[in-house]
Amino acid sequence: MPFSSQIIINSMVTGSIYVLIAIGLTMIYKVLKFANFMHAELVTFGAYMAYIINVSLGMDLVYGLIIAFLLTGILGIITDRLVFKKLRSKGSDVISMMIASIGIGLLVRQIIQESWGPQLRWYEFQDTTYDFLGGSITGLQIFILISSTLLIFLLHFLFMKTRTGKAMRAISDNPQLAMACGIDTENILLWVWFIGGGLAGIAGVFRGADTRLVPLLGWEILLPAFAVVILGGIGSFYGAIIAAYVLGFSENIGVAVLSELSISTGYRPAIAFIILILVLILRPSGIMGTKEET
Amino acid sequence: MLTVESLSSGYGQMNVVNDISINISQGEIVVIIGPNGCGKSTLLKTIFGLIKPYSGKMIFKGEDITGSRPFDLVGKGMGFVPQIDNVFPNLSVMENIEMGGYLEKKPDFSEIFDFFPILHDKKKEKARSLSGGERQMLAMARALMTRPGLILLDEPSAGLAPKMVGMLMEKIKEIGKTRSSVILVEQNVKSALSIADRGYIMVMGRKVFEGKADEILDHKEIGRLYLGKKDACEP
Numbered sequence: 169m170p171f172s173s174q175i176i177i178n179s180m181v182t183g184s185i186y187v188l189i190a191i192g193l194t195m196i197y198k199v200l201k202f203a204n205f206m207h208a209e210l211v212t213f214g215a216y217m218a219y220i221i222n223v224s225l226g227m228d229l230v231y232g233l234i235i236a237f238l239l240t241g242i243l244g245i246i247t248d249r250l251v252f253k254k255l256r257s258k259g260s261d262v263i264s265m266m267i268a269s270i271g272i273g274l275l276v277r278q279i280i281q282e283s284w285g286p287q288l289r290w291y292e293f294q295d296t297t298y299d300f301l302g303g304s305i306t307g308l309q310i311f312i313l314i315s316s317t318l319l320i321f322l323l324h325f326l327f328m329k330t331r332t333g334k335a336m337r338a339i340s341d342n343p344q345l346a347m348a349c350g351i352d353t354e355n356i357l358l359w360v361w362f363i364g365g366g367l368a369g370i371a372g373v374f375r376g377a378d379t380r381l382v383p384l385l386g387w388e389i390l391l392p393a394f395a396v397v398i399l400g401g402i403g404s405f406y407g408a409i410i411a412a413y414v415l416g417f418s419e420n421i422g423v424a425v426l427s428e429l430s431i432s433t434g435y436r437p438a439i440a441f442i443i444l445i446l447v448l449i450l451r452p453s454g455i456m457g458t459k460e461e462t
Numbered sequence: 463m464l465t466v467e468s469l470s471s472g473y474g475q476m477n478v479v480n481d482i483s484i485n486i487s488q489g490e491i492v493v494i495i496g497p498n499g500c501g502k503s504t505l506l507k508t509i510f511g512l513i514k515p516y517s518g519k520m521i522f523k524g525e526d527i528t529g530s531r532p533f534d535l536v537g538k539g540m541g542f543v544p545q546i547d548n549v550f551p552n553l554s555v556m557e558n559i560e561m562g563g564y565l566e567k568k569p570d571f572s573e574i575f576d577f578f579p580i581l582h583d584k585k586k587e588k589a590r591s592l593s594g595g596e597r598q599m600l601a602m603a604r605a606l607m608t609r610p611g612l613i614l615l616d617e618p619s620a621g622l623a624p625k626m627v628g629m630l631m632e633k634i635k636e637i638g639k640t641r642s643s644v645i646l647v648e649q650n651v652k653s654a655l656s657i658a659d660r661g662y663i664m665v666m667g668r669k670v671f672e673g674k675a676d677e678i679l680d681h682k683e684i685g686r687l688y689l690g691k692k693d694a695c696e697p
Contacts, residue, residue, distance in 0.1 A: 331560075331564070334553070334557055334560060334561065335561065335564065337550070337552065337553060337557075338550050338553060338557075338561045340552075341550040341551055341552050341553060342547055342549075342550050342551075344512065344532075344544070344547070345544070345547060345548065345549070345550065346550075346561070347531075347532045347533050347536075348510070348532055348536060348541075348542050348544075348605070349536065349561045349562055349564045349565075349604065349608070350533060350536035350537060350564050350565040350608060351533075351561065351564050352533060353533075
């Protein structure tokens, strides 16, 4: 039972959503060196932006997805300009930035909760269920799997082949030297926030469509997302991708095992915690982690 | 090319560079020597805008650049190779050079590889896997990609084997001849002076002597006082 094809499908979908969140977290961590706790709320924000388009305005969810990507990316840019840029120019340390990100996160979450209330909400879309190797997969899930795979390849292309992507890696390696190359680091940071934020927005829509919308949507998956980042090796893009699927599988297999043993599946979130703790004890550098060079 | 007038700077309350005036003309190699911890690197960082000066004035190509940011100075034609952290370790050799040419519309990579053939063979390797000497070459290649009129080199020979130092100095001499004026901060006094046109000696954040390179080399008193033996400034 634990290794049924259904579990593989569910794990891949969970993993795909984690990937999108973890990549954004990793990008911001790599370049700005702090753990961005408001990332959870970017996920939620994206989900509700798509809700406006899809339910309030009655348009197709695909438009909601695109708008969610753009608006969440822009929200990332705005918070950077209003808060993090000011902290940077003051020379604030990463702890201050992290605490600021918790603060902004709370603010965004409260605004969402005030605007839409705490009740569960659902997108409006037609979905078809297909039989797949003895399990079932929905059209939405197929869409999630394909589009997140495409996004991963697109990002790989961005980082390895484009001028902006290479500049991002250069800033992450050595910000002072990047400036000495004439790279406008502030300008590149805007792209980091836009892409990282936009991916979080997409993840929010996927999660919302696959489950339901609730103001805690992002907060619920922030911990697994951090577990992914740490398991992958903090700051490692490719590590995070592998780790996202590892965690997706662990959670879904874990849930199957829990129900086999007649234990409540409410323990599901504990699986990410356990993995997080085990990694920190056994291999703090993660799957692809390297020791920080100074 | 560059005129620095009575420049003072430092870190917060700690005054490191005191009332320094130097200048460099087109095509010149000027070396700044002096014992460790006496403000040579701080002077370079101040010129390049990484440290804000307390007072003084800097004129680069006829333009007042006092207080300009590094980003702007690169655009104006100044290059800087820091002593440490002077490459992008996780980027390949090629990518490091590409980043150097970030502002160039059509960067000429083949030309820079002709100048540093050793880098051509290691194009695809990560910069972190290079040897110390190769790393310095890469750092210079990166800085030269912006086609600077003036390049600031902060102790490029630090930690290198003597044979490598010789090779590096030859390269720097060639850079001065064909590409860019060079301000070189060095601890390897003799080899630096042998390729330089002029030199300044800095002690305790102050300029104590300036003159032609061979003058300094031949000057017994200076050699004895500042160069040959370790002095009060050395920790």
